[in-house]
Amino acid sequence: MKAWQDKIRSVVPYTPGEQPNRQNMIKLNTNENPYPPAPGVRQALDSFDEDRLRLYPDPTAGLLVNTLADYYGVGKDQVFVGVGSDDVLAVAFMTFFNSDKPIFFPDITYSFYPVWADLFRVPYEKKALTEDFAIRPEDYYPANGGVIFPNPNAPTSRYEELSVIEDILEHNQDVIVIVDEAYIDFAGESALKLLERYENLLVVQTFSKSRSMAGMRIGFAIGHPDLIRAMNDVKYSFNSYTMNQTALVLGAEAVKDEVYFKECVNKIINTRERAKAEFSSLGFTYPEPGANFIFVTHPEYPAQELFAALRAQDIYVRYFNQPRIDNYLRVTIGTDEQMTALFNFLREYMR
């Protein structure tokens, strides 16, 4: 072993879902939106002045921040934007989780949380979800260094009512509570409503799912101005020009077209309802889905076997070889045509 080797930081990285690129594949493995971004995004791209790329973008990301502040009816000093919500969440971990006490998050959740915790040397404790994958608010009552969970949760798709979120907030007023709302547009009420009452709440959302822009990398957080100021201080200590010029312009366009946005979200919700019925008729069970994916298990067919059989047909879904969920598949809701192809195959395979 060379002397410099033991000075190299070694970490266990997050494993992103595979990004296959095959003709005619059916890609239901990373919860992308099957529909294109708003038509205004196409127009903005067509009229984009490439000479603008000579210059640095606005480090405050003003255009996007202002557009989001208007849309959500909050102050411009309450919005932080980043390169996907992964970037926003990483900055939030650095900014808010600095206690000797462990942060709390569910045992089954977004698998990036333990990775960031390890990277930033934040102690953490996982709180077991119930048998049916519900969060037990009491688990989050003991003293801690902060709380983070997605709502709806991933990969279970289960949505918790705001009363559950508020219960956790009520018992955690001395730490920052982060609600990762990557999938909230497909579910129920957002925790944004609780911001007035809880200045220690940070709500994080993304353009990657409901706004069809995973490739553009835009995420944002909304919270009390003190929290946003602290996050910006960390951002400017790390990388000032996070949002590129195209992301600023195209992101703002996507937010402006609310009609198109709602239409896409409703189409996906309708397809999800149909998918529930089809999975049930094949004997699958699942927690009630609140996101643009469904977390299914079957009493006879092992998930890993189904995963491989689907993959051989170029139908990609997600399988997690992890305790408690290793007999489940996470299936993104695609177009009706894509779901028809999936169910046609499954009906044939499971005969």
Ligand SMILES: *Cc1c(COP(=O)(O)O)cnc(C)c1O
């Ligand atoms: C997809 C996802 C994210 C990250 O999305 P970005 O593409 O980085 O915006 C964050 N949290 C959860 C729970 C997700 O599923």
